[in-house]
Amino acid sequence: MKKVILSLIFLLGFSLMSRKKQAASAAKPEAPKNLYIFFTDDLLGEIDLCGCPGRPMGGVARRAKYVQRLVELGEAVIQLDAGDSFFRFHPSGFPIPESEKEFARVIAKSSAKMKLDAFNVGVLDMSLGTDFLKELKKQAKPYGDLSLISSNLYDRAMLRPIFETEKVIERAGIRVGVFGLTRETAEIPANILVREPKATSEQMVKRLREEKGCDLVIGLFNLGLEESKKLVEQVPGINLVIVSGNPQYLWSPELVENTLLVQAGAGGKYLGQLKIILPLKAEKKASKEELADLRERLAQLEAQVALLQGEVLKEPAFAEKYNQLKKEKEKVKKELEQRALKFEYNYFLIPxxxxxxxxxxxxxxxxxxxxPAKSQ
Incomplete structure (x- = not known):
């Protein structure tokens, strides 16, 4: 009888332990299937709706809430700003109005509160010098860290970086290295040395890949799109570039070599979203010749589509051929991205x-x- 009772106690205990393990397993959150990269560039000091009569858009409060909801759902999120966001352009010697300084403070506090991971310092951001930016960082501290970075802005006298040169972020088990570049212009304060972007990029890619063990490398380039494209042609190892300077809307990313380039346009009307589908793919083994052939074929199809686009309006009979070429162009573009990139993605500019x-x-x-700005 004792043996029967002991056996029953053992079975009951084992059953309870199994249920606890199952409950613990059920409670464990599922690993994220995507890595969301939200980005802005060229805010130019705008903090609210654009005032566009047809469709008012924008505002740091809307952006913060949009991203916050995804974070609350347990999604893996990285937030980045490519620069030229604190101030709009003013001619040299033009006094910055007090209202615009206050807008910059709102952007700084908002960026800290929404946990922006890295904020690249652009040329326009230095309109009041780097001391003002450091003051913004202090003022934002009660709400979080304003993570200002720049890899090529150096103190001319001390020959040392003015800001952090890079940021390593870990989300969903992926190590992401971020670095930032600023263009050299006459507007840069005289006490700042701007290191050459190509040499800086090579140094940063090597450090982030080899020393920091990053799976992905992202560049925040305050260089404008064309200069950014030239740079990534010369420097391999950068997976993604978010562009600022000479603002424009990239409704589709541009692929240059093995690098994807994106830009969300001026004034913060749109929030850029690149959803990387996990897991990452293995490093691509496609040869340069294979990629070159695909790029050449894509360029030919793009030229044919552009040529027929005007003809379709004149002669509907061309529509079938036009649609066929468009489908083939998208197919070749997708194949090129599959071979060139380390990840699959979805891309949106969110109004x-x-x-x-x-x-x-x-x-x-x-x-x-x-x-107070409206009353001035």
Whole structure:
């Protein structure tokens, strides 16, 4: 009888332990299937709706709320800004209005509160010098860290970096290295040395890949699109470049060599979103010759599509051929990306429409900053 009772106790205990393990396993959150990279560039000091009569868009409070909802759902998120965001362009010697300084403070506090992972310092961001930026960082501290970076801005006298040169971020088990570049112009303060972008990029890629063990390398390039494209042609190992300077909307990413380039346009009307589908793919083994053949074929198809586009309007009979070429172009483009990139992705420029929900605390900051500005 004792043996029967002991056996029953053992079985009951084993059953309870199994149930606890199952419950613990069920409670364990599922690993993220995607890595979301949200990006902005060229905000030019804009903090609220653009005032466009047809479709008002934009605002740091809307952007913060949009990203916050994904974070609350347990998604893996990285947030980046490529620069030229604190101030708009002013001619040399033009005094910066107090209202625009207040807008910069709102952007700094908002960036800290929404946990922006890295903010590249662009030329326009230095309109009041680097001391003002360091003051912004201090003022934002109660809300989080304003992570200002630049890999090629150096103190001319001390020959040392003014800001952190890179940021390593880990999300969903992926190590992502981020570095930033700034263009050299006459607007750069005289006490700042701008290191050559190509040499800086080579150094940063090597450090992030070999020393930091990063799976992905992202460049925040305040160089404009054309200069950014020239640079990645010369420097391999950069997976993604977010462009600022000479703002424009890239409705589709541009692929140059093995690098994807993106840009969300001026004023913060759109929030860039690159959704990387996990897991990452193995390093690509396609030869340069194979990639060159695909690029040549894609260029031919793009030229044919552009040529027929005008003819279709004149003669509908060309429509079938035009649609056929468009499909073939997309097929070749997809194959090229499959062979050249380390990841599959979805890409959107998200319109921050006026009816989207807002972060209420940031909205208060925006209203307070705009009220005196409107009365001036």
């Amino acid at each position: 921050l429409d006026a009816d989207l929900p807002v972060d209420q605390e940031i909205k208060v900051w925006v209203v307070e900053a705009l009220t």
